[in-house]
Amino acid sequence: MSNKNSIKIDVNELNLWYGEHHALHNITVPLYENKITALIGPSGCGKSTFLRCLNRMNDLISSVKIDGSVVIDKKNIYDKDVDEVSVRKRVGMVFQQPNPFPKSIYDNVSYAPLKHGQVKKGKDCNELVERSLVDAGLWDEVKDKLNEPGTSLSGGQQQRLCIARTIAVKPEIILMDEPTSALDPISTEKIEALMLELKKKYSIITVTHNMQQAARVADYTAFFHLGKLIEYDETEVIFVNPSNKKTEDYITGRFG
Amino acid sequence: MIKRNNKSKENNPFYDPTLKSRHRSSKRFKKFTLTSLIFSIAFLVFFLYDIISKGTPAFEQAYVSVPVTYNEKTIKNTRKAIDRKYLRVVSRAWLREIPRQVKEDPSLMGKTVNKWALADDQVDQYLKGHYYKLKRKDRALIDDMKAHGAVELKFNTIFFTNGDSKIPEFAGLNSAIIGSIFTLIITMLFAFPIGVMTAIYLEEFADDNKFTQTIEVNINNLAAIPSILFGLLGLAIFINLFGLPRSSPLVGGLTLALMTLPIIIVSSRAALRAVPDSIRQAGYGLGLTKIEVTRDHVLPLAFPGILTGSIIGLAQAMGETAPLIIIGMIAFIPDAPSTVTQAATVMPAQLFTWAGMPERMYIEKTAAGIMVLLTVLISLNALAIYLRKKFEVKW
Amino acid sequence: MLKPYEENINKIKSEVYEIGQSVIQSNKIALSALKENDMSMMKDISLSISKISDKSNEIDNLIVKTLALYSPEAKDLRLMVAYLKITNEVVRVAANARLFSKQFKKSFTNDLNKKDILEYTIPLLKSANEALILAVEMTKIDDEATLEQHYHKVCVEEDKTDDLYAMVSKNLLKLMTKKQELSKDYFEIMSSLRRLEKVADRAASIANLLLFAEVGGELEQS
Numbered sequence: 001m002s003n004k005n006s007i008k009i010d011v012n013e014l015n016l017w018y019g020e021h022h023a024l025h026n027i028t029v030p031l032y033e034n035k036i037t038a039l040i041g042p043s044g045c046g047k048s049t050f051l052r053c054l055n056r057m058n059d060l061i062s063s064v065k066i067d068g069s070v071v072i073d074k075k076n077i078y079d080k081d082v083d084e085v086s087v088r089k090r091v092g093m094v095f096q097q098p099n100p101f102p103k104s105i106y107d108n109v110s111y112a113p114l115k116h117g118q119v120k121k122g123k124d125c126n127e128l129v130e131r132s133l134v135d136a137g138l139w140d141e142v143k144d145k146l147n148e149p150g151t152s153l154s155g156g157q158q159q160r161l162c163i164a165r166t167i168a169v170k171p172e173i174i175l176m177d178e179p180t181s182a183l184d185p186i187s188t189e190k191i192e193a194l195m196l197e198l199k200k201k202y203s204i205i206t207v208t209h210n211m212q213q214a215a216r217v218a219d220y221t222a223f224f225h226l227g228k229l230i231e232y233d234e235t236e237v238i239f240v241n242p243s244n245k246k247t248e249d250y251i252t253g254r255f256g
Numbered sequence: 257m258i259k260r261n262n263k264s265k266e267n268n269p270f271y272d273p274t275l276k277s278r279h280r281s282s283k284r285f286k287k288f289t290l291t292s293l294i295f296s297i298a299f300l301v302f303f304l305y306d307i308i309s310k311g312t313p314a315f316e317q318a319y320v321s322v323p324v325t326y327n328e329k330t331i332k333n334t335r336k337a338i339d340r341k342y343l344r345v346v347s348r349a350w351l352r353e354i355p356r357q358v359k360e361d362p363s364l365m366g367k368t369v370n371k372w373a374l375a376d377d378q379v380d381q382y383l384k385g386h387y388y389k390l391k392r393k394d395r396a397l398i399d400d401m402k403a404h405g406a407v408e409l410k411f412n413t414i415f416f417t418n419g420d421s422k423i424p425e426f427a428g429l430n431s432a433i434i435g436s437i438f439t440l441i442i443t444m445l446f447a448f449p450i451g452v453m454t455a456i457y458l459e460e461f462a463d464d465n466k467f468t469q470t471i472e473v474n475i476n477n478l479a480a481i482p483s484i485l486f487g488l489l490g491l492a493i494f495i496n497l498f499g500l501p502r503s504s505p506l507v508g509g510l511t512l513a514l515m516t517l518p519i520i521i522v523s524s525r526a527a528l529r530a531v532p533d534s535i536r537q538a539g540y541g542l543g544l545t546k547i548e549v550t551r552d553h554v555l556p557l558a559f560p561g562i563l564t565g566s567i568i569g570l571a572q573a574m575g576e577t578a579p580l581i582i583i584g585m586i587a588f589i590p591d592a593p594s595t596v597t598q599a600a601t602v603m604p605a606q607l608f609t610w611a612g613m614p615e616r617m618y619i620e621k622t623a624a625g626i627m628v629l630l631t632v633l634i635s636l637n638a639l640a641i642y643l644r645k646k647f648e649v650k651w
Numbered sequence: 652m653l654k655p656y657e658e659n660i661n662k663i664k665s666e667v668y669e670i671g672q673s674v675i676q677s678n679k680i681a682l683s684a685l686k687e688n689d690m691s692m693m694k695d696i697s698l699s700i701s702k703i704s705d706k707s708n709e710i711d712n713l714i715v716k717t718l719a720l721y722s723p724e725a726k727d728l729r730l731m732v733a734y735l736k737i738t739n740e741v742v743r744v745a746a747n748a749r750l751f752s753k754q755f756k757k758s759f760t761n762d763l764n765k766k767d768i769l770e771y772t773i774p775l776l777k778s779a780n781e782a783l784i785l786a787v788e789m790t791k792i793d794d795e796a797t798l799e800q801h802y803h804k805v806c807v808e809e810d811k812t813d814d815l816y817a818m819v820s821k822n823l824l825k826l827m828t829k830k831q832e833l834s835k836d837y838f839e840i841m842s843s844l845r846r847l848e849k850v851a852d853r854a855a856s857i858a859n860l861l862l863f864a865e866v867g868g869e870l871e872q873s
Contacts, residue, residue: 095537112544240715
């Protein structure tokens with residue numbers, strides 16, 4: 001594995017319990033800057049749980065206990081003096097089901113930046129909204145109807161709106177939890193092309209059920225099984241020459 | 257209906273002998289459910305028919321045209337203003353009004369004018385073909401007057417403009433309507449904010465532990481408590497402890513607020529729960545605080561449901577009688593209240609009172625009152641449905 | 652189609668074109684040497700089999716990577732499989748071309764009937780190279796009709812080389828019987844000319860694979 005990449009998120013000995021159930025076991029993995037890292041594995045292997053640890057979304061569930069460190073910019077985000085709300089401003093998230101707010105397209109994108117005080121209402125805000133929608137590849141389709149509700153768009157457009165909303169807050173890292181599972185193949189392709197563009201500015205970690213998607217877009221792939229990290233390497237290595245038999249069984253469909 | 261020709265086994269690969277009895281039992285079930293529906297509709301139709309047929313006559317009132325003399329003497333002693341033979345067919349209450357009539361129109365002084373006077377309740381009932389207590393003399397007089405066109409049934413505005421009265425033909429629903437309105441304003445003013453805020457706290461902020469679960473069970477139980485107990489509670493707390501004026505819309509409203517609170521809390525919680533969690537997740541994912549997520553994203557979506565629940569709670573409160581009787585809103589209230597601390601009555605209580613009066617005319621007034629009450633309730637429910645449809649956000 | 656995927660496909664095509672070109676160039680030099688009847692020109696041929704072999708391995712691994720990462724289907728899949736086989740063919744073509752020039756230069760001594768030999772060798776080399784040029788050209792063509800035309804032309808050239816080789820071997824045998832002490836040299840010349848016939852065969856194979864990639868059907872050993 002090449003080491004000329006800089007590490008954006010350094011995860012060390014991460015353990016997670018849902019009540020009594022030990023869901024993540026000693027996960028240690030360096031996630032690189034301006035790369036797309038895919039997390040693959042069978043259902044229930046912990047990949048979504050792991051993803052949600054990276055922006056402390058698991059804190060919303062009361063029965064969760066976490067041990068270990070997730071270091072971003074030399075600071076462990078689980079330290080006591082770190083406010084989880086500020087973590088989520090720097091680590092954005094896109095979900096499996098497109099979930100735009102029931103507001104206008106403009107408001108969807110502008111709400112969070114205004115609340116964070118990143119822009120003031122007016123010209124600055126308009127520019128931010130336009131830039132975010134351009135970067136998300138949605139501007140041309142919605143520039144004439146910014147006041148229509150976000151829910152009036154098609155599934156693929158809604159997901160791009162959610163991406164625009166996420167990047168409007170100017171995060172450094174974007175987490176994507178199966179962003180295209182609910183979409184048709186054409187919308188999926190658009191989003192994958194978008195991910196390849198976005199990685200120039202952001203670091204992307206994505207969970208996917210679809211191995212072929214990981215093969216297509218990811219620079220690095222991590223294979224999870226039963227809460228453990230089995231193998232982590234460049235995507236090309238994982239899909240042509242995996243080192244671990246379990247990985248190979250999963251990739252070739254010999255699992256179960 | 258599709259004819260089923262599964263009779264032949266030959267050249268019919270879909271022949272299935274068990275189907276016949278399965279279809280039959282299906283048809284039987286359909287008949288059962290249809291019969292139940294017909295029963296329910298029949299009861300409803302019967303009820304409506306009864307009420308409407310009893311109440312519609314009340315919207316017309318008998319008036320007689322009699323010559324009225326206006327002078328100093330008759331103003332002081334109004335019984336002298338009309339001819340003796342009319343005394344029993346003209347309403348006493350109308351006669352009482354004579355001085356006010358002169359005050360409004362001084363040109364009447366010293367004249368004898370034919371006026372349409374409100375007829376006595378027995379005349380009214382006689383004309384409508386119901387039980388009456390008119391003497392033969394009076395009956396003959398009325399028949400004669402009718403032949404001369406001096407008797408008419410006009411639209412009953414008194415029903416809506418007057419308060420309660422011991423004189424049947426002069427009794428109206430006005431003060432009860434105003435009393436109901438005041439009471440309900442108080443109810444909503446207290447129950448709505450407290451109920452919605454409680455629901456928001458329980459749903460969004462409270463942890464899910466034994467304590468909150470107990471609270472939830474208790475709130476659900478409160479919604480099922482017999483309403484008369486709330487009357488006793490209101491009596492003990494608001495009237496005895498706080499010393500608020502008895503029989504006022506203030507106390508009535510507060511008591512009904514206690515009663516409506518569980519309903520509002522339960523329906524608001526359901527509305528909040530119905531908001532998909534993905535909205536909250538999206539909000540938190542953007543780095544928003546709990547209040548920002550709840551106030552700006554969850555509440556607007558839950559609002560139609562909350563509104564519907566509240567309006568239904570309000571409609572229910574409007575029809576409550578038992579608790580208000582306990583706190584005294586059953587008294588005889590001729591005038592509408594002008595503030596929330598004056599003694600008042602509400603529509604259902606007024607109808608309860610009228611139902612107990614001996615005069616025959618009160619039967620049709622009660623039925624008419626029920627019709628008015630039902631109309632208000634149906635309108636409120638229709639408003640709830642309309643508002644829900646209007647504010648519903650399409651997904 | 653994702654950009655990296657498209658880039659990979661284009662790279663595979665252009666790399667195969669390049670190694671094909673290097674063989675074609677060396678053949679052209681050999682042809683001018685024959686026309687000038689100056690075998691010393693042949694030393695300008697700088698065909699390195701090892702370099703072509705390395706390049707072929709590189710292309711093969713790129714194809715494997717593209718198959719693993721992008722799961723190509725239909726035309727793209729046929730293309731990947733076709734090029735995977737074509738790299739082998741090109742390496743063999745290069746080996747044959749190299750062997751021809753080496754052997755011919757060594758055996759073309761002044762004792763032999765140079766005029767007769769050259770009379771057949773030049774058209775033979777020309778046809779073989781023409782077949783190769785057409786086949787390699789097909790990597791840049793998308794249009795089905797043009798591809799079919801090229802394929803037919805390649806087949807024509809290949810037939811020509813077959814005929815030419817038959818004729819030249821007959822004549823060389825005659826010359827061999829006339830001067831038996833030179834039969835070894837004539838035999839060497841004949842086997843070097845056989846290499847050219849093989850070049851044409853391989854070119855036809857390449858053309859067949861490229862047609863399969865574009866048009867479809869089933870893979871067939873041509």
